[in-house]
Amino acid sequence: MKKDTKISNAVIKRLPRYRRYLKELQKKGVDKISSNEFSSLIGYTASQIRQDLNNFGGFGQQGYGYNVEGLYNEISAILGLDKEYKMIIVGAGNLGQAIANYTYYYKAGFVVCGIFDINPRLIGLKINDIEVMDYENIVEYVEENQINIGIICTTKDSAQEVADKLCFAGVSGLWNFAPVDLEVPDHVAIENVHLSDSLHSLAYHMNRNTTENI
């Protein structure tokens, strides 16, 4: 665990949520929103929103509130969503296939270029026109196609080896669905989706009868 910037991960985690709500407002034709209205919509205090956005220079105007399209574009740029990312999936099992399908219908600039597996029965199959390729050739593929993100949908036991290989080949980000925490070099970003952790949190709240819609 390592922090190179002064902006906390909690703030970063809230940015996509701000962006989602701003997109909905845009769809509804809303041009501007006061910080109080935005607060009651998104469920954070107005002061929290101001604090979060001040990390990046503000964007609100006293007595006016926020310009919806402007703030949406600013947050998109902060998140790096004004670029295109080339991704590969490792592991063509159920989860890998679901992620391939999920990202296929995804409108933003995240493109799955290939899927890799070691299972000969899966190699050669096509999932939404994306071929399942032999894991043997992954380093060459990442280098030649300048892949940015590796999506790890393997078992827990293979995940670290796959991460090592992807980092060696030159990806700058890993999206990890394997239920294990991975070691990566400092220059590689990693985001974990631990589904079982999420299910276990749900079980806790069900037994405590507490609702946390965060």
Place this chain on the structure above:
Amino acid sequence: MKKDTKISNAVIKRLPRYRRYLKELQKKGVDKISSNEFSSLIGYTASQIRQDLNNFGGFGQQGYGYNVEGLYNEISAILGLDKEYKMIIVGAGNLGQAIANYTYYYKAGFVVCGIFDINPRLIGLKINDIEVMDYENIVEYVEENQINIGIICTTKDSAQEVADKLCFAGVSGLWNFAPVDLEVPDHVAIENVHLSDSLHSLAYHMNRNTTENI
């Protein structure tokens, strides 16, 4: 957003992670671990670990550390993992099918009893022996089978209506994969898995060259 207990959501979110590491230690035959060793393994400070566990009464012993199996069992019980949960999935598309497959191989006490969809071409199909049923009959099914958890794998636009119906039918928890925040009654717990938010956080860190393995 609402808090009924004094234990923060951040602490709850860390419990499944503690449990995962304790399970790995058990597999390796480790009986006890000092708080410093546990700290360097899991990446939280020893003081953070003590603070987190003190919310539930401690469990460590001065000069001994933690009993691995004991702490694993305690955390499992706190999370409510000593019970069985009956779940249904709404939405038999790619994501719903992936979740059905994922949970099928899941060893713990979370059982998918049925999958529901409105699409006549999907109704009647079987996914791992679990039949896709008509969404029309969902309330009756939840009541009759005492389903605890509804897993929402629908589109963003249908998700709130599905949530309302599931809450009315009597589930006590929702695991939401639709990219939208849902309103639920206070007695129903909800846990969101916003995959696109996670991907956007990853993009941010890639552009900032920061690594956060949390």
